[in-house]
Amino acid sequence: MxxxxxxxxxxxxxxxxxxxxxxxxxxxxxxxxxxxxxxxxxxxxxxxxxxxxxxxxxxxxxxxxxxxxxxxxxxxxxxxxxxxxxxxxxxxxxxxxxxxxxxxxxxxxxxxxxxxTDGGGFVASLEAASLPPQPRTRALLLGAGGAARSVAAALQDKGMQVSITNRTQERAEALAEALPGADVVPWSVWEQQLGDFTLLVNTTSLGMEGGPDPLFCPSLAQATPQLVVADIVYVPRVTPLLASAQKHGLRTVGGLxxxxxxxxxxxxxxxxxxxxxxxxxxxxxxxxx
CATH class of the missing domain: 3.40.50.10860 (Leucine Dehydrogenase, chain A, domain 1)
Incomplete structure (x- = not known):
């Protein structure tokens, strides 16, 4: 210490x-x-x-x-x-x-x-980084578990349009159904559709040290310069996803x-x-x- x-x-x-x-x-x-x-x-x-x-x-x-x-x-x-x-x-x-x-x-x-408290904590972390959620813009959430549910609800409360993508399509559809106004992007095509979003949030354990895929690093080639990339994983502090986003010149928010x-x-x-x-x-x- x-x-x-x-x-x-x-x-x-x-x-x-x-x-x-x-x-x-x-x-x-x-x-x-x-x-x-x-x-x-x-x-x-x-x-x-x-x-x-x-x-x-x-x-x-x-x-x-x-x-x-x-x-x-x-x-x-x-x-x-x-x-x-x-x-x-x-x-x-x-x-x-x-x-x-x-x-x-x-x-x-x-x-x-x-x-x-996950969703409120996530929004507070964006605000602390001077990157608050922007109303009437689109967020794409990777994952459909408990953290995704809380984060999605909090972003909707801030006026964002939320889309869900998940490796298991049925879980993404169930979450979207539980959150009126949310929609689903198939996992197989979300990387190609990044240009439609201003916020990307990894709410899964992908990229986590000791997790199922610590090297998780999807392509960000289709992102616009306006995209903010956030990862709720905080071990490692800079995940492969965040490191890739930084190399693309994108603004990032870690999970800490x-x-x-x-x-x-x-x-x-x-x-x-x-x-x-x-x-x-x-x-x-x-x-x-």
């Missing part, structure tokens, strides 16, 4: 510690523990945040076990966001619309609250900003503090790569 880590107070963990974590499969790539434990130290909170590997068959048992063990809740990452949606007893409006949950809160009444901004709501719910996403926070997390 950078010298900024030495400026933080020691982490407080007592028998009364508030506990949370991140559920995923895989989960070793996640920087959420780095981020949340940084905030816990920064704000002097008695608590800890840990990685929680859980395969799809074990997901429900893992969530119920965490709840029984006294955890305050958990983040949910690939591939569990739609399963978390089905498991939650109560959903916020964004989660209802997206059909996906990335944040679980274990309430005192025993119910599980499901929140969707979305990670930082989507995390605030969960931290507030679990630990009782509304953390700030500032330069020191970004530097600390960047230095964990």
């Amino acid at each position: 950078s010298t900024s880590s030495s400026l933080l107070p020691p982490q407080i963990i007592t028998g009364k510690a508030r506990l949370a974590g991140v559920l995923g499969w895989p989960v070793a790539h996640s920087r959420s523990p780095v981020l949340h434990n940084y905030w816990l130290r920064q704000y002097g909170v008695d608590g800890a945040y840990v990685p929680l590997p859980a395969d799809p068959e074990s997901f429900v048992a893992a969530v119920l076990g965490l709840q029984a063990a006294g955890f305050r809740g958990a983040n949910v990452t690939i591939p569990h966001k739609e399963a978390a949606y089905k498991l939650a007893d109560v959903l916020d409006e964004t989660a209802k619309r997206a059909g996906a949950v990335n944040t679980l809160v274990f309430r005192e009444d025993g119910k599980i609250l499901g929140l969707s 900003g979305m990670l930082l901004h989507q995390a605030r709501l969960g931290f507030r719910e679990w630990f009782g503090v509304d953390p700030q996403v500032d330069d020191a926070t970004q530097e600390y997390v960047l230095n964990s790569f």
Whole structure:
């Protein structure tokens, strides 16, 4: 870590510690523990945040076990966001619309609250990069999973026309049907149709270190100079897709900003503090790569 880590107070963990974590499969790539434990130290909170590997068959048992063990809740990452949606007893409006949950809160009444903060975090990352979504322009989303659902809904809320492409056509069609106004572009032709879009977003794990295709790098030859290329993958920080976009002179937005901004709501719910996403926070997390 950078010298900024030495400026933080020691982490407080007592028998009364508030506990949370991140559920995923895989989960070793996640920087959420780095981020949340940084905030816990920064704000002097008695608590800890840990990685929680859980395969799809074990997901429900893992969530119920965490709840029984006294955890305050958990983040949910690939591939569990739609399963978390089905498991939650109560959903916020964004989660209802997206059909996906990335944040679980274990309430005192025993119910599980499901929140969707991915879309809001993604839009906040675009705004922080001075590349806010432009109304009446078109966005193309790669993928049709939980993150795609949340991001698509958030972009529609900003007035963008959203198109979905996915290797499994049926999943793309199901997502488009769930989001009125969205349409589908076949996976086999989306690279040729890039000239029709001003924003390209990879919402899949393609290009992720340790993922199914870490070298994922589609052709951007048909892109116009106005295209912004965003990738929600943040390990590696510059994915092959983003590196290719930069070589084409296109503006890019990496996945770290979305990670930082989507995390605030969960931290507030679990630990009782509304953390700030500032330069020191970004530097600390960047230095964990």
